[in-house]
Every structure is written in C-alpha cells, then in structure tokens.
Amino acid sequence: MDETWTSRDLPVLTAIVEVFERTGRVMRPTEIVEQSGLEADQVEAALRALEGEEPPFITKLERRASGGISLVGKPTGHARRAVGAWPTPESIADRLVSALDEAADREPDPERKGWLRKTAAYLGNAGRDLAIEIGATAINRQMGM
Template sequence: MESTWVERDLPVLNALVQQLDDAAGASFPELRDITEDTGLEISEITKAALALESAGYIDLSKTMGPAASWHVKAVSKEARQAVGQWPTAEQVLDRLVQRLGEAADQETDPEQQSRLREAANTAGGVARNVFVDVLSSVIAKSMGA
C-alpha cells in the first residue's frame, strides 16, 4: 500500500488547521471548503479526514439533514506540530544546536568559541535524549498540559 501522508493527508491537515485558526471559533471548517486550498477532490479530502481523525489529529463531525456535510471542530497539538505551527522538542533542540554553532562561528575568543561548540555537540550528541525530555516538559507546561 502506498503512503498518503505527503500527497493527501498532510495538505488536508495543513488546510484544516489554517481554516480553523482563521475562523477563530466563529465557525468550523467544512471539508468542501478546502478543495481549492489543497487541489484535491472532495472524495480524497474525505478519505484524508477520516484517516486524520482515526490518528487523533482532528475532531470530525457530520451534520445531518438535506445539506449534510463534514466539518472539523478541533485539531490536536500533534496536528499543530505536524504542520509546523507548534514546535516539537526535537525542533527546538535542533534550532538551539544550530544557533550555538552560528554563535561559535561568530565568536572571536577561542576559549568562548570552544565552549559554544562543545555545548552544541553535547546538545546534539550523546545528551540529546536528555535535552529532548527536558524540552518536552517545558513545552508541555507552556501549553498548559
């Protein structure tokens, strides 16, 4: 079976997160509202939404009646992380390591440059799992979890 994440599911998730944020609680995005944003047919969007719901990324609901439609009431923090809206601990750590490396490149004091490189190597190397655990806790607390 072929992967659907990059071509179908992620673009649908991205469009849904964006529309939910744009609506700011005033309304819930309907699946048919994102056909233009994604370039996908409604049948593919529906398949993606059902897959995203089963994975816990979205809260999908169907309205009944003559104009029945699917809409998204909420998205999870994992959905926001998947589309890059919220950082994961790994992303924060990667950025920190990158910034430490940049700071070391710009440092003129050899001792300070050495310390910055050592900090970057430590954060990105053997201590990476410890840093990720700590950052995960910090991020979770900042999000009220």
C-alpha cells in the same frame, strides 16, 4: 501500499489548521479542498484516515446520511504540533542546537567558540535525548505544568 502521509494526509491536516487559524470556526470539506489544492476525493480519504488517530487531530467530523463528511471540527494541539504550528520537544531541541551553532559562528573568543560547537555537536548527536527532555521541560513550563 502507497505512503499517504506526506502527499495527502499532512497537506489536509495543514489546511485544516490554516483554515481554522484564518476563520476561527469549524469548516466544510470544500474549504479544505480550496486551501490544500487537492481533489475532493483525496480530502475525503485523508479525513477518513485522520479521523481515528489517537490522540485525535480534529475535535469532530459530522457526516451526512450518505456517509460523506459534511463538517470538520477544529484542530487539536496534536494537529498543530504535527504540522509545526506548535512546538514539540524535538523541534525545540533542533532550535537549541541551531542557536548554539549560530552563537558559535558569531563568537570571537576561540575557546568559547569551541565550547559552543562541542555543546551543539553533543546535543545534536549523543545528547539528543537530553536536548529533547530540555525541550519537553520548556513546553511544560510554558503551559504551567
């Protein structure tokens, strides 16, 4: 079986988020075809694949009597995180490690530079779970949780 996430499903999901961001409304599959550059049958197949995901990627799919998809609902937070429009604990952890590396590059004090490098190396490797936990805490605080 061929892998479809990167070649079909993710581009369709990205197009759904982009169309919704631009228009603020639910969309027809033809709009997703235009945004993604994929063929209509590929978009239809991706929508069928994305439909059953839990948590859901889209709020609803409306179908014609023939079974074809006529309307695609708005993207969920799960969809926005999957395409990188919203942060995940992992993406925040990656940004934290990058920020520490960049701070080390700019730091003139050799001792502080060393500590920044060591911290970045730890959080990027053995301490990755801790960095992800920090990312999750940051997201939860931003959401008021």
